[in-house]
Amino acid sequence: MMLRHLFKRHVTSTVKYCRFFSSSMVSVPDIDTNYYCCPKNTTEIEKNIKLRKGVGDVHNVLKMYEIINKTPITDTSYTTVKNDLYKELISLPNKTHPSVLEYVDPKVILEINDKRDFQKHVPLEFSEITRRLNLLRTDKLGHTCGHKSYYFLGELAELEEALIKYTVNKLIEENFELVSVPDILPRQVIESCGMAINNDRTQIYSLDPVQHGPDLYLSGTAEMSLAGLLVNSLHSEDMLPLKLAAVSRCYRAETSNIIEERGIYRVHQFTKVEMFVVAKPSQSENMLEYLRTTQQELFEPLGFNMRVLDMPPHELGAPAYRKYDIEAWMPGRNNYGEISSCSNCTDYQSRRLNIQYLYGNNKSYVHTLNGTACAIPRILIALLETHQDPKGKIHIPEVLQQYMNGKKIITKNNLVPELKLTKIKK
């Protein structure tokens, strides 16, 4: 393989962004006040906030902007006013791609693979398949490792590894640079990605502030960790787009009691391969299409039915300008489930993280994009529910077989004994 050559290129390409690297965080993000504080745009901004069911109050922004313009910089209240203005500015969502402004529902733009015909056989759910084959433990773990914990056993753990190998292999062929990221991050990095941290009730886990120091959070996705790597960086124009990939653990504190999210569909911790792209503004629309195509190419050989959705404004998180989701058909659940998404965040994150590029003698903010290459639990649900056999076996998709020592099927795991809780108290 041409790996060596390929990585040499990558090493040189990354030298530039590292030379300018500084670990200090951005003090005040450079929000585009020319746009947000110009009364001409108020109607548009207000409409956008409403469409996205987002937070933020543009009239309030304007009021504060007027005040600050009347306040001399030397005035003692200047800093306070400025901080208040930026607090308000930061909460505003990104602009929305004009093509999706009118969408109310997600628009299906592509369907991949046919739904499997199970004929008379009623497909089982993931939890039932794994119970019969002894591939997963989720029960009676609350007292030792917490709510919604799970262990993959034997060949299910092997399948997880095979998926990581398969995905990373493909991304390396696509010239992504692999990065191994930290899972514990300072607060500012997480907030700069557009994730709100409100006091105690949050989607994000944190470390005990008394024991370990304040403001340390567990990464919810490698997107956050990669943003932390890129903060305050300057890239040379010819090195863009920069494509990064990371395999990491993701921690999410949110719980869910809705029946559709039972089992390992929504869990507190999982492994994910993530893609992250730094691009010039002129490249970002194409790069979003590229990320989506890469996802399609990754998932298509796995054989399950899926649909690609162009998401409406109210489904976009604050940082996203446009977002595609891919939903896989999960026959056991008899429902679609989101297995990936990719977003173009334009300059929303780069302004907060101060990621710029150099063209000629000018500097400008880059566009950032991110996309899921493989989120293990949901891919496993789609795989097992699609490739189950009426006799109880699982057929392994051909592309994964080479990563599972040539195995073609998964059968009942007799190597890990089933456990029995003791009733002895003393």
Added chain:
Amino acid sequence: MIRKSLTNIINKAWDCKISQTRHSALFINGAKATEHFVYVTPHIDFSEKIQHKETLLKELLRRKANIDLVRVENLWQVYEDLNTRKLEYTKRKDEISRELGKLIKSEPDSDNTKKLKIQSDIMRDNLKKLKAPLWSAEEAAIVEVLKLPNSLHSRTPDDGSKVLYTHLEPPTNAKNHLIIGKDLNIIDFKKNENYYLKGDAALFELGAKFYFDKILKENKYIQFSNPDFVKSLVVEGCGFEHTSPDSTFILHHNEDSAVNIDNRMHLVGGASLCSFLAYHAKNVLYPKVLPLKYFTMGRQYLPSPCDEDSLFHVSQSSVIEFFGAAKTADDVDKILEDLTGILKDAYGKLGFHFRLVLIPAEKLHMWESLRLAVQMYSTSLKDYIEVANVSISGDFISKRLMFMYVEDKQNKFPHLISGTLLNVPKFLACVLEQDVDFSVPDLFKVRNWAV
């Protein structure tokens, strides 16, 4: 007379400084047991252990353990005395009840009956009064007993590490992995809690894990994928201090309920001994399934032991963790032998200098009875670094966390063996400091990930 001796015992307990502040997630009794749900009660074998007091003292000395065995023994004695007292009262109460049962029909109003009734009341009263001191004494004793270290394996050396095997010669340069990593632009190191591996270093991380995974699978070890959080009782059960921020990362308590230092969530990483014990605690197996040989690849989180920046002290590591359980100490020794062969072979094929050593008693964790380490030479530190290890812990942890098997209708405790067979950041740092220039070993490359 009885009352007087009771007062004596209570005074003695007071002298031993039984305090109300306790730190055990593993042992909960008395009134606290109604406040908190008690998931598991450890099996305490101090009575048997203290029979061999000389051995115990000698081992504490060899470990240089800061434990006052006399104090522990005194606390235990107080508990035993109170317990004996309780048994006596119960026995006497039963006797009185029996006599009373006979008399009450034939002579309900006799002086004898009245006397017995009074005596019965006294016994009931005594038992009631004994309850609280007994709980305190039990708690005080057991909390201390749980701090006693494991017994030592016969092969554990005393004076320094014992080298068992050496492969090739140590490197002779004076390289520093962080400088090389920066020059090659493959490590972005901010601090021990926050570092990035890029390009070849990130590929090295994945490739090294997959390489060891493959070898373990070939040797019929079963793959697991584990959760990263465990509760305090598992941390203490495995012999780590669950309240100390130096031994594990403790998660912020997000619930509305009151914070209880003995019931926290800890971020330890799925590839850790704790995570495997969270799976097995309080569970029973059939003997025919033993021995078990499991492994997992994943994260291990450990608060950084010092401020000095280096991949040797990072708080997040990608590792391969192994866990084994067998019926007897001999069975576990056999697994160690098997693993030693695997490690020699796996590390040998990579072409770097390493050695296998047995770690001396004073450097063992309290839960370990023996540790075999794979060490590589760091030219920046001019010292050996433990890049992998295997520890025998016998039935020490299985007794604390009630991991059992049933044989001949008896509950028995399996012997455990566990270890980190590869610590990627430490291993990578040593590889970067070799005499030869860094490159991703052929066996780790993407083309070798598939069959």
